[in-house]
Amino acid sequence: MIEVADLTKRYGRTTAVEGLTFQVRPGRVTGFLGPNGAGKSTTMRMMLGLDRPTAGEVRIGGVPYQRLHDPLRTVGALLDAKAVHPGRTALNHLRSLARGNRIPPQRVREVIELTGLRSAARRRAGTFSLGMSQRLGIAAALLGDPAVLVLDEPVNGLDPEGVLWIRHLMRDQAAQGRTVFVSSHLMSEAALTVDHLIVIGRGRLLADTSMTAFIDRHTDSGVRVRTPEPRRLRDVLAGAGITVTDHADGGLDVAAGAERIGELVAAHGVPVHEVTRNTASLEEAFMRLTADALEYRAEPPGGVRR
């Protein structure tokens, strides 16, 4: 469990984090979301004792990071994947971390297997792609078999297979009862992985909610349908008392479930090219929630930034 209590961080006149209070519980994946500059990395650095709070505190398993006896065995972190010495091989990097933290050498082999780095283990970290560096960073985070994982944008630079892998890994770690705290600036990505959501903007807490509640509240129940015969489809749906509206992309927004629509078009022989649930509204809800808190917003042409 991670407890953040009234946490504030100022850099000169910039307030990066202001009065943040929330808890990250074990057994689930908690997403930490906010637009660029919202204060996510600053908060994570304070969790890991890399930055001193101006006020407030963070406790991991009831203890501030600086007072942990065995930090690497308590909390594993991925903050900056490129922070590894470029001349070191992945294997040597992990071995030296293990040695310095009294972790048995066989654990190095285990995390290399777990992160799919076996074929790259003897290559120098400086030659790694961002995706491979992310895997190495995650291997280091898992090395001490910690009960708490803190991952800053772990999906960054990963290919589609890597993205799936990290999603499974996080779910798996949470299912084992660990605390998994992961930052992202994308709602759509978080929606696929996280159970709980902490959203911040300009360093302040905007939402602390379950993902299911957020999705239920913000996604339309409607379905987008594409057909080469829109008029016939409209007639069939209207005949069944279903509301249909045109969408700018040429599709139709239909206020009914996919099953009902599927049955009706099959019964009337209307050809359909696409039936998709409206999830775009989730990203829109996130944008609305954080809009006033966006640090870098595009200026309207000729306008003045508010």
Ligand SMILES: Nc1ncnc2c1ncn2[C@@H]1O[C@H](COP(=O)(O)OP(=O)(O)OP(=O)(O)O)[C@@H](O)[C@H]1O
């Ligand atoms: N060392 C520092 N000195 C001065 N200002 C800083 C420092 N670190 C962060 N900031 C400022 O604090 C604010 C929060 O930054 P932070 O990097 O924590 O945001 P973030 O949510 O992680 O953003 P991103 O998604 O872009 O990484 C920003 O205004 C940033 O410019």
